[in-house]
Amino acid sequence: MRVKYFAWVRERIGKAEETLEPPAEVRTVDDLIGWLAARGETYAHAFEKPKVIRAAIDHAHVKPDAMIAGAREIAFFPPMTGG
Amino acid sequence: MRVKYFAWVRERIGKAEETLEPPAEVRTVDDLIGWLAARGETYAHAFEKPKVIRAAIDHAHVKPDAMIAGAREIAFFPPMTGG
């Protein structure tokens, strides 16, 4: 699946997007955050406060317990500050 | 005192303003409406439903029990429909 990062999540990880294939036991958005945070220091820094991280699957906001099976694109970002 | 009429109050009375000297026992706006209504058919028609008539003394809205002593200009009109 394609994973995208925005704002300071993107800056901390150091890339805007990547293609990843998490293992089968990574089932929810929350699982994915945990799996990403274990990938290295930059990821650990980006996801150090999982509660503030927002996620979208295929361009729609989702909650941390949303299932990721079948997702083509998952995005992680801080709370939005548009408008 | 100068008395002004607007909208259908003006149309029913047939004039936009006049100068009147009501007798001393006409003390409130309500008294003045009663006194005016007794001046003739056109006035009776204009003031046939005193409750819908609004009044202003010297360019400020007032209630029917407002005293008219000292007023330079009193206006009568229907509920406003601006905006």
Add this chain to the structure above:
Amino acid sequence: MTVAATIRIQDADFDVAQEIAALTKGRTDIGAVVSFTGICRGSEKGEPIAALTLEHYPEMAEAEIRRHADEALSRWPLQGLAVIHRFGRIAPGENIVLVVTASPHRRAAFEAAEFLMDYLKTNAPFWKREEGVHGTGWIEASDHDDAAAARWTKS
């Protein structure tokens, strides 16, 4: 900072963009601008109308609008405020009234504009007469408008 409201009562049309620019031009402290434009509709209660004619009480209208504008300035942190109300004959599609509010924050700009419109509808000395297909007549005041204005009364 003291803010003076711009209030104009005129038969000429107005330009929304020009009024917004007058409040905001050259400033970098304004975060939110709300404009409300009231427009003459081509029908009232399902009946077509050819035009409205707005009668007003000139000596009172500006004082009354200024009183409410000053109340808005005291209740909300506004940086600019303009109210323009037209009188005379106005055809369907033409502008009737404009309120513009500027504030650091959007909520204040929205609330102050809505407050002013509710009060203009019920307290500003203007009366609308419509030219319909069956002759002319005065538009009646609306209970909805009275209720809308009552929302802003402090208890």
Add this chain to the structure above:
Amino acid sequence: MTVAATIRIQDADFDVAQEIAALTKGRTDIGAVVSFTGICRGSEKGEPIAALTLEHYPEMAEAEIRRHADEALSRWPLQGLAVIHRFGRIAPGENIVLVVTASPHRRAAFEAAEFLMDYLKTNAPFWKREEGVHGTGWIEASDHDDAAAARWTKS
């Protein structure tokens, strides 16, 4: 009558008057038009800023705004609706966002515009980075904005 919302995400500035005209021109059924313009302020929490840079999620932003625009169209009797959100670098005094609503009645136009702004602030995938005197940083989301958006949730 089906109303389609105009939604644009662009780096260019917009013209409020032109967007209002696009919704109202040639029509005689609109009674009320509300515009909201969000402007870049020259300071944040007392600290001067040189500019904002808005990052966004292009594939999601239009879909997310359209979802809320469609909700507004279903909740209020609107005759026209436009939302324009800029991205990129924006200097103090420049426009950031515009919402325009048109309705037969003022209350609907006000409420729909405020609803959309509250949702844009909290749900549209845009992030503001400020260039301050001590470097740059991301603006933090506001609890006030979350509370404002929550007002519109149907219970």
